[in-house]
Amino acid sequence: MRVLEFGDNIAAGYCGRLFHQYGIEVVRVDLSSDIAISDIERSLDIFLNTGKRRVAIDYRTEEGRELLARLAQKSDLVVTDCLPALLDELDWHHFADAMRVSITPFGLDGPYRDWQGSGHILLAMGGYTYIIGDPNRSPLSMPMHYVEYQSGQFAYTAALASFISDSPSSEIEVSMLETVMTLSQWSTIYWTMQQKIRKRQGNRMGNVHPVSLYRCKDGFVYLTIVPTFWHNLVAMIDRPELLDDERFSSATARLDNMDALDDILNESFLDLTMAECLELGQRKYRLPIGTAMTLDQVLDSEHLEARHYWQNVTVPGHGKIRMPGAAFRKTPAMAQPDLTYARRDDG
Amino acid sequence: MRVATMDKPLTGIRIIDLTHVWAGPLGTRILGDLGAEVLKIETDTARGLRDMRIPTPGMYPGGDPKDEHWNRHGEFNKLNRNKKGLSINLKTDEGKSIFLALVEHSDVVIENFSATAMDRLGLGYQSLRDANPNIIYVAMPGFGTAGPDSDFVAFGPSVEPMTGLTAMMGYSEEEQHTTAMGLPDAVAGVTAAAAVVTAIAQRKETGQGQHLDLPLHEGTINLLGEKYIEAQLTGSRPAVLANRSASFSPQGIYPCKGDDEWIAISCPDDSTWASLVSILAIEGDQYPTMAARQQHHDQLDELIGSFTRQCDKHELMVRLQEASVPAGAVQKAPDVLSDPHVLDRDYFVEMGGEHIERVPYPGSPVKFDGQRATNWQRAPKLGEHNEEVLRDVLGMTDTEISRLRDDGVIANLPPTIEDSRRRSKN
Numbered sequence: 001m002r003v004l005e006f007g008d009n010i011a012a013g014y015c016g017r018l019f020h021q022y023g024i025e026v027v028r029v030d031l032s033s034d035i036a037i038s039d040i041e042r043s044l045d046i047f048l049n050t051g052k053r054r055v056a057i058d059y060r061t062e063e064g065r066e067l068l069a070r071l072a073q074k075s076d077l078v079v080t081d082c083l084p085a086l087l088d089e090l091d092w093h094h095f096a097d098a099m100r101v102s103i104t105p106f107g108l109d110g111p112y113r114d115w116q117g118s119g120h121i122l123l124a125m126g127g128y129t130y131i132i133g134d135p136n137r138s139p140l141s142m143p144m145h146y147v148e149y150q151s152g153q154f155a156y157t158a159a160l161a162s163f164i165s166d167s168p169s170s171e172i173e174v175s176m177l178e179t180v181m182t183l184s185q186w187s188t189i190y191w192t193m194q195q196k197i198r199k200r201q202g203n204r205m206g207n208v209h210p211v212s213l214y215r216c217k218d219g220f221v222y223l224t225i226v227p228t229f230w231h232n233l234v235a236m237i238d239r240p241e242l243l244d245d246e247r248f249s250s251a252t253a254r255l256d257n258m259d260a261l262d263d264i265l266n267e268s269f270l271d272l273t274m275a276e277c278l279e280l281g282q283r284k285y286r287l288p289i290g291t292a293m294t295l296d297q298v299l300d301s302e303h304l305e306a307r308h309y310w311q312n313v314t315v316p317g318h319g320k321i322r323m324p325g326a327a328f329r330k331t332p333a334m335a336q337p338d339l340t341y342a343r344r345d346d347g
Numbered sequence: 348m349r350v351a352t353m354d355k356p357l358t359g360i361r362i363i364d365l366t367h368v369w370a371g372p373l374g375t376r377i378l379g380d381l382g383a384e385v386l387k388i389e390t391d392t393a394r395g396l397r398d399m400r401i402p403t404p405g406m407y408p409g410g411d412p413k414d415e416h417w418n419r420h421g422e423f424n425k426l427n428r429n430k431k432g433l434s435i436n437l438k439t440d441e442g443k444s445i446f447l448a449l450v451e452h453s454d455v456v457i458e459n460f461s462a463t464a465m466d467r468l469g470l471g472y473q474s475l476r477d478a479n480p481n482i483i484y485v486a487m488p489g490f491g492t493a494g495p496d497s498d499f500v501a502f503g504p505s506v507e508p509m510t511g512l513t514a515m516m517g518y519s520e521e522e523q524h525t526t527a528m529g530l531p532d533a534v535a536g537v538t539a540a541a542a543v544v545t546a547i548a549q550r551k552e553t554g555q556g557q558h559l560d561l562p563l564h565e566g567t568i569n570l571l572g573e574k575y576i577e578a579q580l581t582g583s584r585p586a587v588l589a590n591r592s593a594s595f596s597p598q599g600i601y602p603c604k605g606d607d608e609w610i611a612i613s614c615p616d617d618s619t620w621a622s623l624v625s626i627l628a629i630e631g632d633q634y635p636t637m638a639a640r641q642q643h644h645d646q647l648d649e650l651i652g653s654f655t656r657q658c659d660k661h662e663l664m665v666r667l668q669e670a671s672v673p674a675g676a677v678q679k680a681p682d683v684l685s686d687p688h689v690l691d692r693d694y695f696v697e698m699g700g701e702h703i704e705r706v707p708y709p710g711s712p713v714k715f716d717g718q719r720a721t722n723w724q725r726a727p728k729l730g731e732h733n734e735e736v737l738r739d740v741l742g743m744t745d746t747e748i749s750r751l752r753d754d755g756v757i758a759n760l761p762p763t764i765e766d767s768r769r770r771s772k773n
Contacts, residue, residue: 022545040593043577107714112688115668116619120590120598121675124611127683129600132526133518138600139609139677140524141590143515146534149570151712153537154377158356158713161381161544164551165356169715178694178712181683183533185369185422188695191680192706193406193421198680199607203525207404211504213513213525220513220523224505226396252404282499290505292513292523295578295585298568303496309565313576321579327569328485328542328561331472331492 001163002027004071004098005052006059007081009118010145011103011176013048014152015079015159020051021326027075028052029059029068042343044145047323050313050341065090072096077159079103081148084113093171100171101159103151107175117176119147126180127187133200151179209254210261213292216269220292221277223265227251232285237268311336316343354720355382360547362455363388363446364430368395369503369529370563371459371487372426373536378543379429380711380720386449386736387430388437391729391758392767394423399729399761408704415702417729417761424726425708428698432727433736434758437468441756445741446470450478452740454550455543459487459535462497472558481556483546487535491562501563503529510567515574520587531563538566596640597623597647600677603660609677610660612651612667614640622670627654698725730759 005016006029013028020026028049037045055071058064068090072078078096080087081103092100092108102108105117120141123129133140155174162169181188190198198206203213203222210225210233225233234242242248242264247257254261269277274291281289293301299322304310310322325336360383364375367389379385397403399417406421413419436442447470450456456475458465465471465486475482486492489501507513507525517524542559550556568575574585585593590611592598597620598613614620620640624631629650634640640647655663660676667674676682683689684707699705703725711720737743737757751757755770762770 018541022549038594039580040573040577043580044573046576047572106688107692108717110688110692112668116671116673117675118613118615118673120592120613121611121673124600124609124677125675125683125686127678127680129611130609130677130679131528133524137518138590138602140516140518141600141611142512142526142530143585143588144512144571144574146530146570150534150537153541154712157377157537157541157544158381158715160541160548161356162353162715164544164548165353165358167353168356169353171716173714173717175692175694175712175714177688178692178710181689181694182709182712183373183537184709185528185533187680188683188707188709189421189425190406191684192708193408194410201527203527205504205527205529213508213523220508222505222508222513222525224502226502229500282496286500288500288502288505290507290509292508293511294514295511295571295575298509298511299575299578303490303494304565304568307491307494307565309568315580318580321576323576324565324569324572327538327566328545328559331486331558331560333491333493333560 001025001077002075004029004075004078005080006068007103009081009083009103009105010044010048010148011152011155011174012079012081014145014149015101015103015155016052017048018153018156019160026052027071028054029071030054030056031058031060045343046313046315046321046341050323050339054342059090060086069095072098077101077163079155079159084108099159099163099168101155101174102172103155103174103176105176107178108173112177119145122147122177122180126177127184128180131187131198131200134202135200137200139200147176147180150183151176154179204258207255208251209258210265212262214262214265214269216277216291217271217273219274221269221272221274221281222290222292224288226288229287230254232287236280236285236287237265239264239268307333308335309333312338314338314340316341353382354715354718356715357381357383357544357547360384360455361386361453362457362543363449363453365456365458365460366487367459369426369532370535371457371539373533374487374539374543375430375457376426376428377537377540377711380723381540385430386433386453386732387427387727388433388435388446389729390436391434391761394420394729400763400767408706415728418702424698424703427726428708429724430727431732431736432730433733434730435733436756436758437470439756441751441754443469445737445751445756447474447478448741449736450475450482453479453482454547455483455485457485457487457539457543461500462486462488462490462492476556479556481550481554483543483550483556483559485539485542485546485559485561487539487561487563489563491565492560503532503563506531506563507567509564511571511574512567515571515585515587517587518589523587531567534570535561535563535566538569591644596637596644597651599648599651601648601652601655603655603658603663603676605659608660610655610658610663611675611677612655613673615673619672623651623667623672626666626670626672627651629654693719696723698723700725700728702728728759729761730757733757733759
């Protein structure tokens with residue numbers, strides 16, 4: 001099986017990364033004009049494209065389009081995240097005998113088909129952004145390519161499922177806006193069930209408490225204390241009198257008195273480091289708590305090291321770095337093969 | 348040319364679904380949408396974190412739990428369409444036997460319990476393999492099935508800060524923020540569907556099943572991949588940028604006319620900036636480059652905000668998009684449900700039944716050969732398909748099934764609190 005991948009909206013790159021991770025040959029077509037890259041762009045390029053075969057073709061020209069079409073004819077599956085206007089120029093619906101997979105911001109039809117949409121825009125339109133952030137402040141977006149990567153995962157899953165089926169489709173379409181709406185846990189269902197608009201609630205979950213972020217001595221700790229864990233939380237912070245406090249005597253009472261409870265918890269955790277929170281909370285009292293780890297701390301995690309999670313990549317001019325390996329793996333976990341990054345102009 | 352067909356490529360694949368809460372049910376929902384036969388096996392006492400024996404506050408149609416509150420919860424119904432519902436008590440020997448008999452006739456078992464729960468039930472991978480040597484087993488514990496933290500108690504919201512996301516997200520470096528929705532669940536759900544399809548494809552080649560480990564923790568770290576690389580290349584951690592971008596400028600979320608109304612705008616290049624400037628009727632010449640715009644982002648935010656504040660978010664979105672400026676209204680749920688594009692593409696799917704009113708649910712972002720998926724089924728009531736599955740898959744008789752119900756091995760209703768107490772004493 002060979003996958004051909006082109007486009008510049010990240011989603012196809014993530015889809016191709018998944019195909020490559022599971023042993024399938026992926027040929028990535030870069031635009032030949034697009035070479036100089038910053039550290040940020042290079043990081044993305046390393047993450048998405050290491051291990052793929054790479055060619056540089058300017059498919060915005062007629063000659064480039066012909067070359068691209070020839071490559072497509074030699075492939076089993078073609079994945080792109082180009083905008084629909086460019087797909088029209090490529091005569092997408094008849095572009096190749098291979099299975100064609102498009103990932104576009106708004107899909108291939110509908111009034112917004114030709115609109116511009118990055119993750120920042122699509123999270124807003126799909127209902128995510130409105131519910132993230134503090135009340136009475138601006139909503140918050142997310143600092144990652146969530147929409148692009150999740151859309152890439154949908155494309156990978158649908159394409160592979162179809163490819164191995166008895167009746168594969170010719171064409172698969174993934175809408176990134178619809179990906180956001182598909183993955184909403186709170187917004188639309190909250191409205192359709194109760195005609196209530198879910199609002200921003202800071203770091204609180206809002207339907208059970210204490211579920212929120214608290215300051216500790218050297219950072220932040222997140223508690224997810226659903227009712228079964230309440231007694232152990234009280235034991236952890238050594239405040240047994242809270243068990244007899246009417247304000248916190250039931251799940252409903254704790255919700256009604258969130259502010260008072262948060263005052264107590266904020267005070268309690270200020271004396272503990274993040275490491276102590278985990279040691280006490282997770283290991284001694286078996287509580288679902290987590291600490292706000294920096295990237296360095298995650299990179300140094302003994303747990304991830306023991307699980308062989310990171311994959312080594314040699315980056316010319318820089319040396320060896322670690323990048324996230326596969327998100328799902330066979331057990332027992334084994335070390336993942338080392339890779340070497342080839343820049344797009346070396347391909 | 349391939350012949351255009353199928354909106355259900357996983358037809359013929361049977362999946363035993365032991366998952367609960369969000370991540371697992373989302374993963375199996377995606378697989379059900381793709382045509383797999385998903386057998387959702389539940390206890391009769393709790394659905395996710397909700398005790399079925401007592402009506403708890405929640406998202407019921409019209410806010411009313413009514414008599415069958417356990418079958419009417421919005422989140423459950425959203426996450427479990429296109430599945431068959433069985434309620435089997437896996438703590439009984441007979442329940443275990445039925446489960447293993449179903450494994451023999453299935454392709455995949457998927458669960459998101461703690462790392463040791465299946466072994467403690469006596470239903471670990473080896474037991475599953477004994478029943479079906481080619482079974483695909485997907486485990487979704489918070490921190491994996493092995494490693495020093497594998498016994499950590501995990502829910503999506505508290506796993507999220509452990510991935511590095513919280514340290515990069517917020518209004519400022521001092522005000523770190525979570526998504527407050529348990530993002531790792533949504534990530535792991537989609538990843539689980541990818542994992543299952545990958546294992547099915549590999550089994551088609553090798554003839555062998557496998558045991559896959561899919562931790563919530565690692566799924567979300569994966570989605571931050573380039574941030575981890577950037578931190579190593581530059582030697583510094585990515586800054587907390589609120590709604591800005593390290594690559595684009597200006598980018599932000601700006602106030603609009605009305606109460607708590609906003610618009611997201613992003614300028615990825617100089618030409619977009621020129622278009623934005625012409626619409627905002629501001630002086631843009633002094634910020635000709637991305638670097639200049641990054642440097643004066645505060646100033647630009649004020650200029651843009653003073654304009655957007657006078658505008659309706661939807662009208663402005665259309666105006667900006669027509670000028671090729673990436674812009675999107677920050678939509679609330681009713682906006683999303685009535686969005687002309689979303690309606691035109693027929694995205695939401697209405698479902699309901701005798702026990703639950705018909706309402707629109709989020710559909711699928713995938714079209715096969717230009718077609719929406721068809722023939723979707725509402726989420727099952729508790730134990731709704733006990734009889735059908737035990738009869739059709741295992742060949743049980745009505746008498747046998749009736750005895751299982753009398754013995755409390757299968758159920759269609761949650762027990763009363765008193766029944767539960769009696770059961771636990773026995």
